[in-house]
Every structure is written in C-alpha cells, then in structure tokens.
Amino acid sequence: MADTQIPRYQWVLLAGLLLCFIALAVIANTAHIPEFDRRIFLALRDPMDSTKEWGPTWLAELMRDITALGSNWILLFFCFVYAVFLCLIQRPYLAKYLLLTVIVGMLVSLLLKLGFDRPRPSIIPHGVRVYTSSFPSGHGMSSSFVWLTLALVATWHTDNVKAKRFLVGVALLTTLMVSFSRVYLGVHWPTDVLAGMAVGLFWALLCYRLARYGQAHYCQDKSQF
Template sequence: MQPRIRWTVVGVALSVFLLLSLLLTLGNSLAAFDLQVTQFLHARRTPWLSHAMLFVSDAHETVRILAVTVLVAMWRLYRRDRAAAAALVVVPFGQLLNVGLKHVFQRPRPVVPEPLVHLATYSFPSGHAVASTLFYGMLCALVLQRVRSPAWRAAAAAAAVAMILLVAFSRVYLGAHYLGDVVAGIAVGTACVAGVLKRAR
C-alpha cells in the first residue's frame, strides 16, 4: 500500500472514531439511534440465529484471537518471514489499546430483556470488533502483499470484510454492544492495521 493511501485510511478511520466519541460524549443522538438498533434486533431474535451468533462471538474471544495470532506468527517465523511475524504484534497491542479506551469512555453495556450474554466491562469500543479487525485485517494484508493472483487477493479481501462484519453483527445482535461500539471498534482496528502495513512488507 502506498504511503499516501495508507495514511488516508488511518486518517479516515481515526476521524470516524473521533466523531463517534464526540457524539457519545456531547449528546444523545448516538445513544438514541444505538438504542433503536438494539431494540430492533432484539425484537427479531430467533433461536437458530441466536445459537449461531453465540458461536461466532465465542470463537472470537480475546484469548482465542491471541492464541491463533501466536500460531500464525510462529508459522511466519518458521517460513523466515520475520516482517510478518513482527507486524502481528499489532493484534495484542490493539487489544490493550481498546481496554484503555473502554476505561476512558466508560459506556455501560446495553440493557435488554432476557440477555444472551452477561458482561461487567464497559461497552465502547467493542473489543470483539477491534480484535477481529486487527486479526482478519492483518491476515488480509499479508495475503495481498505476498500473492499476485487477482482472484486470491479479491477472495482474501472479501473474506476479511465478511468475517469482521459478521463478528460485529453478532455483538449487536446478542445485546453485548451498541452499533456505535462496533463501528468504533472497526475504526480503531483499521487505523492500527493501516499504520503497520509498511512494516509487514
């Protein structure tokens, strides 16, 4: 990725996060819209979709994402690809950053009838959205930088976007996060990934 494009992506992602942060801090517009989305999805829950979303969410817990990241890094080291292994450090770094941001904003979790998940931590931004964006974003970046086939490059990009959106949807559907939380999480993860792409070459 060219430096100009890379830093444009970083700038846009940070702008989205800052906008959401301001809306959350200064007014009720974000809270009202987030609540409408949460109530809309809650009213349309079905048993099979709830089970599927619980599976997706559980599969992307912090410890699992970190474990798979370590395995990928070890594989790249085995293949003498030190740059890729080093770039994957952005995954735990981004997750730590997310913990710090949660404590800065201290947004409570959604409160819904018959909750499918019970969490005591803060809501903004979504840790699952950050982690999935970091993990799948880095995997996609490594493929794009090492594969020349247009078909495989397109497939990698589509798969990464699909998985990130699926994880983000699962968190809102389950009532673990508001829509604004997952969008902010994707923005944070995107900024981190774009910021280290130069080192992943």
C-alpha cells in the same frame, strides 16, 4: 516486493477511519443514548418480548458462535499458531509484525475501554457474559485488525490481486458478522461496534504501512519478511 509508496486513497482511508472514530466517540460520550442506537438495538429484539432476540432460536445460537470469532483468546490462539508457522518457514519478521500488531492493538482496545467507560446496554438481558465497558466494542476492534492483518500477512508475497481481494473480503465479512452479533446479543450499542471497526481497521492499515516501510528501509535480510 517493497510496497512503500502509500497511495493517496489509503491516506484518505486512514484519515476517514480516524475521524469516524472521533465522531462516534463524541456521540457515545453524551449523557443520553442516541436515538440511532436505541432504534437499531430494539429492532433486533422480539417485538412481543424485548428480553428475547429477534428470530428463531437457532439464529441466536449462531450469533453466539459467530461472536466467538472476535474473542481475544480465540484470536490470540490463531495468531500464535500462525506466527509459529511463519517462523518455521523462515519468516520471523512477518511473525513479529503479526504479534506486535495484535498484542499492542488489544492493549490499545483495553485502554480505550477504560478511558471512555461507557456502560453496557441494560434495557434487556445480555445474550453472553461481558466483563468490560461498552465503548468501543473490543470484539469489533480486535476482529477488525486481527483478521485483516492475517489476510495481509497471508498475501504479503503475492501479486495476485484476486487472491488479496478474496482474503481481505473474507476478513471484512468476518468483522461485520462479529460486530453485528454483538448488537444482536444485546451487549453493545451500534455506535460501539462501528467505533470498534473504525479504529480496528485504522490500526491494521497503519501497522501494515509501517511494516512495509520497515521492510524497505531497515531490514537488511528481506528474505526473512
């Protein structure tokens, strides 16, 4: 199916996500930590000992497991495996769309981090090791566009609305869990993960619309999509 007409709500969504990221970037680029960030961040700490996460030990371990679902290496592994599968079933263009969206998106994430260079939260010990700056959240951004793109690729040829909503819902839920885990583990401010999700979803939706347009107007053998 050649879904090339962009519904008005998707234009609104794209604009809203971009404006949300810009607003959060302005907030994050201030000299002081916003009170909004600090309050939510400290609410997830043990009130008796702010160096520890709130809740039982097993919850902290669960958050460490969940945060791995936003790791670039884990995401790249899933994407390369799925891309090979797409090639094996004669869908090479879908494989290219998937890999280009993911690889370019991860490069954009790195460039944004280098551009803003916001320090990580330092008021408590980190629950996991970190190697890059804080804004935007790389886990939040990557999990947003990777899991959503995987869901869109998986439902590319189906008109089953329930199936599409289910996979997109799972992708968004996974993104929310990963993003929450980053704040819970003390490695990101809330504005970091909100910005990461906003720009990640923007990137996934933009690439999806470009791929649909390319399929309709430039792909001679549409069976390879």
